[in-house]
Structure formats: structure tokens, C-alpha cells
Amino acid sequence: MATLPSGVFAETYAVDRxxxxxxxxxxxxxxxxxxxxxxxxxxxxxxxxxxxxMLITAVAAMGLxxxxxxxxxxxxxxxxxxxxxxxxxxFVAERGVPFLLAxxxxxxxxxxxxxxxxxxxxxxxxxxxxxTTIAAQFVFNFVIISLPTSWFGGSGGLRIPPIQVGSxxxxxxxxxxxxxFAVALVMFHGAIGIVRSRFGRAxxxxxxxxxxxxxxxxxxxxxxxxxxxxxxxxxxxxxxxxAYYIRYISVDQFTLFNSIxxxxxxxxxxxxxxxxxxxxxxxxxxxxxxxxxxGPQVMAVFPQLxxxxxxxxxxxxxxxxxxxxxxxEPKGLMYRWEVLKQRWRTWPFPx
Amino acid sequence: MTQLTRRDFAKAAIxxxxxxxxxxxxTAADLQKLSVIGFADYTGPYAIIAKDTVGGxxxxxxxxxxxxxxxxGVELEFRNFDTHSDPATAASLWPxxxxxxxxxxxxxxxxxxxxxxxxxxxxxxxxFFSGAVxxxxxxxxxxxxxxxxxxxxxxxxxxxxxxxKKKATAPIKVAMVSSQAVPLYVDMVKGVxxxxxxxxxxxxxxxIWDTPQPTDLTTQMKETIKANPEFFIxxxxxxxxxxxxRALQALGKDIPLVLESHCGLDPTAKALGDPSxxxxxxxxxxxxxPFGQTEPKKFYDMLVSKYDLRVDFQAMVANGILHGLFxxxxxxxxxxxxxxxxxxxxxxxxAVTSETLKGFYGFVPDMRIDGNQPFPLxxxxxxxxxxxxxxxxxxxxxxxxxxxxW
Numbered sequence: 001m002a003t004l005p006s007g008v009f010a011e012t013y014a015v016d017r018x019x020x021x022x023x024x025x026x027x028x029x030x031x032x033x034x035x036x037x038x039x040x041x042x043x044x045x046x047x048x049x050x051x052x053x054m055l056i057t058a059v060a061a062m063g064l065x066x067x068x069x070x071x072x073x074x075x076x077x078x079x080x081x082x083x084x085x086x087x088x089x090x091f092v093a094e095r096g097v098p099f100l101l102a103x104x105x106x107x108x109x110x111x112x113x114x115x116x117x118x119x120x121x122x123x124x125x126x127x128x129x130x131x132t133t134i135a136a137q138f139v140f141n142f143v144i145i146s147l148p149t150s151w152f153g154g155s156g157g158l159r160i161p162p163i164q165v166g167s168x169x170x171x172x173x174x175x176x177x178x179x180x181f182a183v184a185l186v187m188f189h190g191a192i193g194i195v196r197s198r199f200g201r202a203x204x205x206x207x208x209x210x211x212x213x214x215x216x217x218x219x220x221x222x223x224x225x226x227x228x229x230x231x232x233x234x235x236x237x238x239x240x241x242x243a244y245y246i247r248y249i250s251v252d253q254f255t256l257f258n259s260i261x262x263x264x265x266x267x268x269x270x271x272x273x274x275x276x277x278x279x280x281x282x283x284x285x286x287x288x289x290x291x292x293x294x295g296p297q298v299m300a301v302f303p304q305l306x307x308x309x310x311x312x313x314x315x316x317x318x319x320x321x322x323x324x325x326x327x328x329e330p331k332g333l334m335y336r337w338e339v340l341k342q343r344w345r346t347w348p349f350p351x
Numbered sequence: 352m353t354q355l356t357r358r359d360f361a362k363a364a365i366x367x368x369x370x371x372x373x374x375x376x377x378t379a380a381d382l383q384k385l386s387v388i389g390f391a392d393y394t395g396p397y398a399i400i401a402k403d404t405v406g407g408x409x410x411x412x413x414x415x416x417x418x419x420x421x422x423x424g425v426e427l428e429f430r431n432f433d434t435h436s437d438p439a440t441a442a443s444l445w446p447x448x449x450x451x452x453x454x455x456x457x458x459x460x461x462x463x464x465x466x467x468x469x470x471x472x473x474x475x476x477x478x479f480f481s482g483a484v485x486x487x488x489x490x491x492x493x494x495x496x497x498x499x500x501x502x503x504x505x506x507x508x509x510x511x512x513x514x515x516k517k518k519a520t521a522p523i524k525v526a527m528v529s530s531q532a533v534p535l536y537v538d539m540v541k542g543v544x545x546x547x548x549x550x551x552x553x554x555x556x557x558x559i560w561d562t563p564q565p566t567d568l569t570t571q572m573k574e575t576i577k578a579n580p581e582f583f584i585x586x587x588x589x590x591x592x593x594x595x596x597r598a599l600q601a602l603g604k605d606i607p608l609v610l611e612s613h614c615g616l617d618p619t620a621k622a623l624g625d626p627s628x629x630x631x632x633x634x635x636x637x638x639x640x641p642f643g644q645t646e647p648k649k650f651y652d653m654l655v656s657k658y659d660l661r662v663d664f665q666a667m668v669a670n671g672i673l674h675g676l677f678x679x680x681x682x683x684x685x686x687x688x689x690x691x692x693x694x695x696x697x698x699x700x701x702a703v704t705s706e707t708l709k710g711f712y713g714f715v716p717d718m719r720i721d722g723n724q725p726f727p728l729x730x731x732x733x734x735x736x737x738x739x740x741x742x743x744x745x746x747x748x749x750x751x752x753x754x755x756x757w
Contacts, residue, residue: 045446053443145531155537156486157465171473173446246442247469248487250534252462253438292440295393295433315394 005345019192036181040174048173050289055180056241058281061265062191063234065277069266070195071227072207073121074129077136078235078262083254084140085110085236086243087152090160099163099244103183106240107233113140114232121224125210137256144251157250160243170244180241187237191274194230203227204272268325270332279333287318382426383691387412387678388448389457395435397460400613400667404481405431407671408457408678410660415679417658423686427679434459438466449474454685454699455678461485461535464495471495476696477703479681481674482613484726486538489756496703497726498677498715499637500751502586502611503542507550507752508732509609509635513582514552522547522554525609526580528591530563539586545757556580564590572598576606582633586611592619596628605631612636612666616737629737633745638669639714640733642744646713647672673714680708724756 005024010016020026040048064078088109093102113136120132144152152158163170163179170179194200202223205213214220243249261284269280329336391405392398412429420426432448434441441463448456449470456471456478458464464478465487471478471494480488480497483505488495510523517523527543529536540558547553556578559571572595583599585592585608592614599606608629610616615634620626634640639647641664651672654660662668685694685702709717718727731748 045450046444049443049446053439141532145534145537155531155534155541157534159469162469171470173449246438246466248465250465250487252532252534253466288435288440291394292433292435292444295398295435298393 017196037178040177045173048177050285052173052177052180052245054281054285055177055184056238056245057262057265057285058184058278059187059241060235060238061262061269061277061281062187062274063231063238064262065266065269065271065274066191066194066203066234067227067231068263069271069273069277070200070207071203071224071231073118073224073227073231074126075133075228075231076130076256076259076263077117077133077140078231079254079256079258080137080140081110081114081232081235082239082242082258083144083249083251084113085239086249086254087144087158087239088236089240089243090158090249091152093160093243094158103237103240103244106243107236110236110239111229111233114228114235115225118225118228118232121228122221134256137259140254141251153250155250157248159248162247163244176245180245183237183241187234188274188278191234195274199223199226199230207272264322266332267330268322268332270334270336273332273334276332276334279337283333287321291318381424382421383424384428385425385682385691385694386451386453387427387429387455387457387682388451388453389429389431390434390441390444390459390463391431392436392459393433395433395437397436401459403662403665403667404459404671404674406660406662407654407668407673408481408675409671410654410658411672411675411679413658414654415675419679419683423683423691425682425686425691427682434463436460436462438462442466445470449476452476452695454682454694454696455479457481457674457678458495461488464488468493468495474696475700477700479674479678480725481670484724485535486541486757488725491724492722493725494700495725496677496681496700496720498673498711498718500724500726500728500730501542501754502539503546503757504730504751504754505611505636505732506543506584506586506609507546507754508749509633509734510546510553511550511752512732512734512746512749519552522551523582524556524578524580525553525582525584526556526575526578527558527584527586528568528595529558529560529587530591531560532563533587536563536587541757542754543584546752546754549754550752561591561594563588565594568594568598569601572604573602576602576604580606582607582609584609585614587614589614589618589622593622596623600628608632610634612638612670615666616735616742617665620737626737626742627740630740632737634735635732636666637715637730637732637751638666638673640735640744640747641665642735650712650714669714673711676711676714677708680710683710684708728753 005022008022015021020029039051060078060082064075067073067075085106089102089106092105093099097105117133117136121129124132145155149156170176202218205218206220206223210220265280265284266277268283269278270276389408391401393401409429412427416426432444434444436459445467453476456476458478458480460482464480467478468487478495480495483499483502484497489501514523527540529540531537544555547555557575557580559568559575561568561571583595583606585595592608592610595608610619610632616629616632620629639645641648647669648664651664681699681703684706685699688702688706689698703720704722707717707719716729716731718729720727728751730751732751734746734749735742736745
């Protein structure tokens with residue numbers, strides 16, 4: 001889709017494969033990363049609070065982008081997979097497992113749980129697959145609440161000790177921000193690598209037409225399962241980060257509503273783009289922040305309005321924004337960004 | 352005697368005016384500002400009750416500043432944050448809350464309190480819960496405090512009273528309706544199971560697990576009724592109460608319900624559109640009920656007339672007023688113990704766990720919270736019943752049952 005600026009030619013395979021090709025791109029990326037690194041000092045505590053949530057959500061959204069955006073496998077249970085990762089992490093962390101291993105355990109547990117539901121993608125698709133993945137949400141709830149309290153805390157939830165390196169406990173919000181940022185960066189790099197790899201191309205082929213994909217030699221069953229496995233692994237890592245961030249988890253933190261929000265993030269950001277997932281996270285979380293700010297203001301200015309009306313009004317506002325995106329830009333903000341970039345580069349001769 | 356001239360009068364008037372003006376300004380400037388932060392749900396699933404609960408606690412803050420804080424030389428600066436009852440939003444707001452270093456944080460419910468459970472000790476900010484204490488927050492030596500005990504205590508106290516009233520000799524058979532979708536709802540059932548086991552006064556013959564907002568429970572109720580329950584306990588929400596009543600009507604059975612403060616007789620009757628459907632049903636909780644010109648009602652009336660409280664007197668506004676009183680009385684206790692100099696959350700917590708908090712205008716008795724549990728053990732429960740189509744008092748100030756953590 002994207003056209004490189006004129007005069008940029010790949011003369012080696014390494015250059016051709018590179019993600020960042022021009023000096024301007026390097027400079028833009030450096031400025032952006034520097035902005036994220038100094039953000040807590042520039043914008044203060046509120047930025048840190050919002051950014052921590054965004055970084056964790058971004059990891060889960062990248063996973064869903066791989067499953068849904070790249071492989072075309074609808075998944076309405078991403079929050080449950082995230083929950084599974086969070087509980088698995090808390091379970092092993094409570095028993096003294098080091099935090100990096102605990103986070104990895106969370107990812108693997110969610111991947112295992114996700115594959116079980118992903119296998120159904122081999123047999124069903126579309127609406128039926130959506131229903132199957134919704135079942136993951138209910139199974140997760142039931143399993144956590146019904147298992148012995150000593151395992152996952154049952155209805156009472158589970159406490160998780162903070163990340164500890166030597167005698168240093170990672171409880172400061174800014175320190176957690178940098179930790180989440182580092183993990184999100186690694187996961188982003190991994191996601192870009194996956195979607196550009198043989199697997200990523202197989203995912204895209206299966207998404208576009210699974211019959212044709214099988215005819216050109218792609219193992220569709222393996223590709224679909226792998227898409228669920230990778231997406232669930234990302235959700236599990238996000239859940240693990242969430243567990244270490246919140247330090248007290250319960251099943252009601254991972255609801256179907258959260259899964260729907262993740263789908264909205266993909267719709268708004270743009271399906272089939274890892275960066276699009278990140279843009280979706282920023283836009284949706286930004287909108288939620290606007291509502292968080294507006295709610296009390298509306299109540300203060302119009303106290304005669306009941307809370308129910310404000311609640312409904314805010315959710316209608318959010319729904320309208322998403323509907324506008326679907327109607328006006330169904331391919332998401334990332335697609336619009338690519339179009340703008342191409343127009344800018346070819347202006348004034350777009351033909 | 353020297354005669355006073357016009358000039359003397361003018362001088363005196365200027366002196367008095369200056370003293371009044373500048374003296375008052377000096378007093379206002381001398382007031383020490385203390386930060387209090389409250390969580391609310393203006394745009395989430397419980398926004399419907401935000402106006403009542405937040406309205407109640409804000410009116411108390413205004414009253415306290417004017418009539419108590421002024422005398423103590425302090426003024427509470429109260430700010431609300433909207434959490435949408437979403438743990439992620441509560442967590443994202445936490446850095447801002449911690450940076451403001453409030454004396455205490457007023458919670459709106461478990462959804463905002465639970466995510467902050469482990470952050471409170473590190474920041475030295477106590478959290479004041481508004482409703483009954485949910486399981487995760489029932490910890491010894493914690494940083495969360497509540498003016499009332501658990502929902503299981505409410506049910507237990509009701510059945511202590513009912514057992515005595517009926518002069519029962521065998522356990523009263525009860526059934527519950529709940530949902531596994533919400534951990535707090537599961538906790539409610541576990542609490543009742545614990546009370547049944549500990550007291551021997553009730554026998555939980557069946558629990559119907561359904562969605563939080565069931566449309567029809569007739570089939571499940573048909574099976575449950577075979578076990579002959581004498582009461583149905585519904586502590587979750589109005590939708591479940593309505594579903595139980597509708598199912599009982601469909602099955603032609605007349606079994607009374609026992610309801611909670613947030614899903615009491617009045618809201619359930621309104622949702623049903625027919626109060627007579629609740630004939631013989633009960634509501635049991637520690638909040639004051641609107642019967643006569645009681646002390647809580649007089650305090651509420653004063654808040655309405657002088658402090659801009661604009662909601663009707665019912666359980667949720669009583670909950671908000673109690674929440675505000677609990678917080679302000681704790682601050683007062685801390686000021687008495689430590690003075691206003693260097694007052695912070697740690698001192699508030701120490702005062703709450705070591706002092707008797709007084710002056711609740713009949714909303715709850717004077718309370719003493721020791722470190723073993725986050726709520727007072729000397730509470731009481733009020734009981735209302737729908738009788739002949741009217742909402743009337745059945746019992747008041749029934750002493751709180753004894754119940755260990757399950």
C-alpha cells in the first residue's frame with residue numbers, strides 16, 4: 001500500500017526487508033520513542049495512569065489483530081484469554097516463580113486455552129466461530145469461580161506479589177510504566193516479525209480465501225490454530241502485565257464487555273495492521289478518558305439529569321463515534337493514514 | 352460624659368467594618384485545606400444511583416465544612432473522579448489520586464476498591480467503603496474501612512430476628528437466587544452458607560444460579576420450590592428480585608422474599624409496577640428507613656434545607672450520607688488525636704482503628720473498629736415489610752449477628 005518517497009531504492013535484501021528505510025523515518029521514530037520515554041516527566045501522574053492501561057491493552061490488541069485482522073478468525077473471548085494469563089501468572093507468582101518466568105507462564109497458559117477454542121475454527125467460521133469464542137468467556141468465568149479457592153481464589157480473586165528485583169519492589173507507577181513499555185515494545189517487535197514471516201503470509205492467505213490457501217499448499221488447520229495460539233499468547237502476556245499492575249485480580253476484570261472493546265479497537269484502528277491496533281488503543285482509550293472527564297461535568301451542569309441518562313448519553317456518544325468509523329472509514333484510521341501518506345508523496349501528480 | 356460626635360461614629364463604623372471584613376478574611380485564609388477524593392460512577396452501570404449516593408456524601412461535606420471544619424480550622428476540598436465502575440479506569444486514575452495525597456479516598460464500590468487494595472498501604476491512603484464489605488476487602492489490619500458489615504451479616508441478623516419471632520425449633524428453609532457472573536454475588540451466597548452452618552437457624556435448600564439480569568426463572572423456581580423454602584433471599588439486584596416474583600406468580604406460590612438495601616422493596620415494586628406482588632416480602636439492612644420523623648430523617652431534612660441536597664430520602668441517599676459522615680467523623684477523630692498539623696492518611700487510619708467514632712445522627716450507632724475486621728461489630732439491622740400494600744417497619748435496630756469470615 002505505502003509508496004516509498006521517490007529516490008529511495010532497495011539495493012540489498014537487507015534494505016528491502018528493513019522496517020525503517022529512510023533517515024526521516026528513523027528520526028520520526030526516535031522522536032516518538034523519546035516522547036514516550038520522557039512522557040511521565042512532561043505530563044505527570046495522570047499520563048502515567050492512562051499510559052499504563054494503554055500499554056497493556058496494546059499488547060492484547062496486537063494479539064487480537066493477528067487472530068482477527070491478519071488471519072480473519074473472529075475472537076470475542078480475548079478478555080477471557082487475558083484473564084487466563086493473569087490468573088496463571090498470579091498462581092505461579094504466589095508460589096515464588098520469578099516474574100519473567102511467571103509472565104511467560106501466563107502467555108503459555110492463555111495460548112493453551114486459546115488453542116482449545118481455536119481448534120473449533122478449523123470446523124466453523126464467521127458467526128459460528130464468534131459464538132464459540134464467546135463460550136471461552138463463560139468457561140473462563142465458570143472455571144475460575146468453581147475451582148478450589150486455594151487455586152485461583154474463586155469469587156474472592158487472587159492477590160499477586162509485586163515484581164521484585166533483588167530488594168527493589170516495582171510498585172511505583174512510573175517504574176511500572178517503563179516496565180510495561182519495554183514489554184510492549186518487545187511484543188510489538190515480535191508481532192511485526194510474525195506478520196512478515198511465512199506464518200503471517202499464511203494467515204493473510206487463509207483470511208482472504210481458505211480454500212485457495214489450502215490449494216496453494218498452506219495447512220489451513222495449522223494456520224488457523226497458530227493464529228489463535230499467537231493471539232492468545234499475546235492476550236496472556238497482557239493479562240500477566242495487568243496482574244502485576246493491579247496486583248489483585250478477579251474474574252469481573254475480564255468480561256465480555258472488555259472483549260467487545262478490543263474488537264472496537266481493531267475496527268477503529270484498522271484491521272490487518274499492527275500499528276493500526278496501537279492507533280485504535282490510543283483513540284478508544286482517549287475517548288473513554290473524554291467520557292471520564294465529561295461525565296462529572298455534565299452532572300455538575302445539569303444536576304436534574306439522572307445518572308442513568310448521563311450513562312446512556314455517554315455510551316450513545318461512544319456508540320455513535322464507532323458507528324461513524326464503520327460507515328465512513330470501515331478500513332480504519334490506519335488505512336486513512338496510508339492514503340494520506342500516498343497522496344502527500346505523489347502530490348500534485350496523483351495519477 | 353463626653354458626647355460622641357458624627358466623626359466618632361464614622362471612626363467606630365470603619366473600625367467595626369474593617370475588623371469584620373479583614374477578620375473574616377483572615378479566618379478564611381487560616382483554614383487549612385485538606386484534600387478528600389471520591390470515586391463515583393457517572394457513566395457506568397451504576398450511574399443510576401450516583402446522583403443519590405454522591406449527592407448524599409457531598410451534602411455532608413458541605414455541612415461539615417460549614418459547621419464543624421470551620422471550628423477546627425480546616426476545610427475539606429472534595430473532588431470526584433468517574434470510574435464507570437471499571438477496575439481499569441480506577442487503576443488508571445490511581446496515580447492522580449496518589450499524587451494529590453488526599454486524607455482518604457471514598458470508594459463507590461468493589462470495582463474501584465479491589466484494584467487499589469495493594470496500593471493503599473504503599474501510598475498511605477485509607478479507603479472508605481460505602482456499601483457492605485465484600486470478601487476481598489475483609490482483611491485484618493487493612494487500609495479499607497466500612498461503616499457497615501457484610502451482606503451476609505444483614506441476612507443473618509434478619510434470620511436471627513425471624514427465628515425468634517417464629518419461635519422456630521428447626522432451621523428455617525431458605526433458597527437464594529444469584530449469579531456466577533459477578534464475584535460479589537457468589538460471595539453473598541458463600542456468606543449465607545457460612546451463616547447457615549454457624550447458626551443452625553437456617554438451612555439453604557437450594558441456590559438458583561442464573562445471569563445477573565434473568566428474564567425468566569420459572570423452570571428453575573419450579574424445581575427449587577419442591578424443597579419447600581420458606582423464604583427466597585435476593586441480595587443481588589432488582590432484576591433478579593423481579594424475576595423471582597414473576598416466577599412465583601406464574602407458579603401460583605406465595606413465598607416471601609428477603610431483599611437488600613440496593614434492591615429493596617420500593618425499587619422492586621416500581622420495577623414490577625405492582626406493589627401488591629410484594630405483599631409479605633421483607634427488606635433488611637442497617638440503613639435508616641423512611642418511617643416517621645426520626646433522627647436520620649431530621650438530619651436529611653437539614654441537609655436538604657441548608658446544604659443543597661436534592662434527592663428523596665431512600666436507602667441509597669442514606670448510604671451516601673452515612674458514607675460522608677463516616678469519612679468526616681474519622682477526620683475529626685484524627686484531628687482530635689493528632690491536631691491538624693501534618694495530618695495525613697496514615698494518621699486517619701490510626702485514628703479509625705483506635706478511636707470511637709461518634710455522631711452519626713442515628714444512621715448507625717457510635718462505632719469502634721478494631722484491627723481485626725474493617726467494619727464495626729456493634730451495628731444493627733432494620734427490617735421493613737410490605738403489608739396491606741404499604742411499606743411499613745417490621746423491626747428496628749436488631750443487634751448484628753455474630754459471623755466469622757468464611
